[in-house]
Amino acid sequence: MKLVIGGSTGFVATELIRQGLENPAITSIVALGRRENPAPLVTPKLKFVVCDNFESYPNSVEKELENADACIWTIAVTPMKLKTTPFEEACKVSRDYATTAIQSLDALRHKQARPLRFLYMSGHFAPRNPAEIPKELQDHGLINYGLLRGETETLILTYGEKSKGAVQSCVVKPGLIDAPGREKLEIPGLPHIELAGIAAALLDQVMNGFEKNTLSNDDLVRIGQKALIVGQHGA
Numbered sequence: 001m002k003l004v005i006g007g008s009t010g011f012v013a014t015e016l017i018r019q020g021l022e023n024p025a026i027t028s029i030v031a032l033g034r035r036e037n038p039a040p041l042v043t044p045k046l047k048f049v050v051c052d053n054f055e056s057y058p059n060s061v062e063k064e065l066e067n068a069d070a071c072i073w074t075i076a077v078t079p080m081k082l083k084t085t086p087f088e089e090a091c092k093v094s095r096d097y098a099t100t101a102i103q104s105l106d107a108l109r110h111k112q113a114r115p116l117r118f119l120y121m122s123g124h125f126a127p128r129n130p131a132e133i134p135k136e137l138q139d140h141g142l143i144n145y146g147l148l149r150g151e152t153e154t155l156i157l158t159y160g161e162k163s164k165g166a167v168q169s170c171v172v173k174p175g176l177i178d179a180p181g182r183e184k185l186e187i188p189g190l191p192h193i194e195l196a197g198i199a200a201a202l203l204d205q206v207m208n209g210f211e212k213n214t215l216s217n218d219d220l221v222r223i224g225q226k227a228l229i230v231g232q233h234g235a
């Protein structure tokens, strides 16, 4: 299976690459990022691809993205970085880059019999409907950001629904992701998940099929725990 990971340098992407390399069912990983990875792993199974235009991929990047079986898209402006990013830029990075990715990966499949599986990482509080804005977003001044992420969820899911079976899309809505050695934040109302568990869950879902089109933090904890046990003891 050829897997594209959108965001080669990020917190989640780094763990996806680590686990993906250990998984024999994944035969090729293309890690797409805006810059060189500072600590690139050298193995024939993994290719880091640097891209300078995420709204219209250069031909050289398109070539690397051809005939992907699945994609896990982690690129976004996260809430922590929102303060230093103009909102227009956040829209481009968090929404438009993802919609370009799903369209391009679909168009770049020339010989696949199976559908493309595209998984978009969103967040626990992102509302798809302005009438359902959680109080927590209001409290943190994140209403427009939450709506942006919710709008992107809808665009990604609608693309899959309209693709006549060519693309299966899925949105995941984790809470706070914890990792050993990383400061554990607490935000009221926001659940937690371990980095190893969420990475295992995302890889499980793109390999074995999406359980449903939207996975909550609880779903991801459950799927990840099972996937890690299977990984340790064999299927």
Ligand SMILES: NC(=O)c1ccc[n+]([C@@H]2O[C@H](COP(=O)([O-])OP(=O)(O)OC[C@H]3O[C@@H](n4cnc5c(N)ncnc54)[C@H](OP(=O)(O)O)[C@@H]3O)[C@@H](O)[C@H]2O)c1
Residues within 6 Å of the ligand: 006, 007, 008, 009, 010, 011, 012, 013, 033, 034, 035, 054, 074, 075, 076, 077, 078, 079, 093, 121, 122, 123, 124, 174, 175, 176, 177, 178
């Ligand atoms: N971490 C959490 O606790 C958490 C919780 C819930 C949801 N999520 C969601 O999960 C996803 C991954 O989170 P993460 O913690 O792994 O985030 P991260 O470490 O900040 O990684 C984000 C990735 O996006 C890339 N990126 C940011 N701006 C970009 C731009 N202008 N052009 C191209 N690439 C750009 C980053 O590249 P650079 O390295 O070059 O900046 C990085 O590869 C995000 O959608 C996030 O909102 C995360």
